[in-house]
Every structure is written in C-alpha cells, then in structure tokens.
Amino acid sequence: MALPSIIDPRKLAQQQALYEGNVAADSLPRFAEAVLAIESPLQARVEFEINQSRKPCVNGQLSITAAVPCQRCLEPVTIEVGAEFALEVVWNEEQAAKIVKRTDSWIVAERQANLVELLEDELLLALPVVSYHAEGGCAADLRELLPAEQQQSTASDNPFAVLAALKKH
Numbered sequence: 001m002a003l004p005s006i007i008d009p010r011k012l013a014q015q016q017a018l019y020e021g022n023v024a025a026d027s028l029p030r031f032a033e034a035v036l037a038i039e040s041p042l043q044a045r046v047e048f049e050i051n052q053s054r055k056p057c058v059n060g061q062l063s064i065t066a067a068v069p070c071q072r073c074l075e076p077v078t079i080e081v082g083a084e085f086a087l088e089v090v091w092n093e094e095q096a097a098k099i100v101k102r103t104d105s106w107i108v109a110e111r112q113a114n115l116v117e118l119l120e121d122e123l124l125l126a127l128p129v130v131s132y133h134a135e136g137g138c139a140a141d142l143r144e145l146l147p148a149e150q151q152q153s154t155a156s157d158n159p160f161a162v163l164a165a166l167k168k169h
C-alpha cells in the first residue's frame with residue numbers, strides 16, 4: 001500500500017488511524033539529494049492517536065536502504081537508515097514550546113499537512129554523518145596508498161581510534 005501524502009493529522013488521530021506501507025523513492029527528492037542512490041522504497045508504519053493529555057499525536061517507524069559514500073574508500077556503501085519518532089501535532093511555535101521535553105512536535109498550521117515531507121525530514125535526521133564499509137570490505141584501502149607520515153594522521157582522525165583508546169581505560 002502506498003502511504004497518502006496530504007492528510008488531516010488531527011482527524012486521523014481521532015480515528016486512531018494506522019498506515020503501514022511504502023513511499024516510492026521518487027517522492028523523496030531531498031533525501032535522494034543527500035545520498036548517492038535510494039535503493040528501496042521507504043517502508044513506514046505510521047500511527048495516529050490522542051495521547052494522555054488529549055492531544056493529537058503521530059508515531060512512526062521508518063526504514064529505507066540507500067547507497068552513501070564510504071568515508072574510507074569513497075566508493076558507494078549500502079546502508080539501512082532507520083528512524084523512529086513520536087510527535088505531538090501543534091498549531092504553532094508557541095504551542096510547540098509548551099510541550100514537555102520528552103515529546104517533539106509537528107507544527108501543522110493548517111488543517112492538512114504533507115505526511116511524506118514529515119517522513120522525509122525524519123529520514124534526513126536519522127542519516128548517519130559518516131558511513132564505512134565493513135572491515136576489509138573497502139574497494140581499496142586508501143591508507144595503504146599513503147606515505148607512513150600521513151597514515152598516522154589518518155589514524156588519529158578516525159573517530160573509531162578515539163573509541164578504541166577510551167575502551168582501554
């Protein structure tokens with residue numbers, strides 16, 4: 001099932017609507033720009049409800065496969081991007097500011113809103129800043145091509161090297 005894009009989130013919350021389905025890759029132009037290629041449709045489960053404070057909410061789980069540049073060898077690496085969100089539907093910034101910290105908000109100033117744009121925002125937030133092939137999976141290890149001097153600086157720039165150092169203590 002394809003997910004609807006233009007929805008009335010408050011009405012759906014009253015109806016406790018649940019959507020499980022997908023969004024075609026070509027409906028996600030901003031996410032497409034952030035990666036090398038989208039390799040699967042977006043799989044989504046989106047649930048609308050009225051929360052304990054009697055406010056309309058939308059909760060979702062998302063998953064999509066995309067190719068991004070490996071930061072070690074610069075060749076494409078396929079990653080799965082998963083996101084989970086729980087948002088309270090509010091009319092404006094002022095209302096959003098009043099929400100307890102645990103919940104994020106989705107500002108919907110009109111009656112209707114674009115669900116697909118919301119899902120795309122959540123995917124962009126969930127996209128890792130850097131990705132790597134699994135150990136040994138790189139097309140060519142750039143470190144082997146560099147002189148020893150530069151290899152050392154490469155090692156210290158590697159965030160995993162910092163983690164490894166921390167683990168020793």
Ligand SMILES: [Zn+2]
Pocket residue numbers: 070071072073074075077132133137138139
């Ligand atoms: Zn690689």
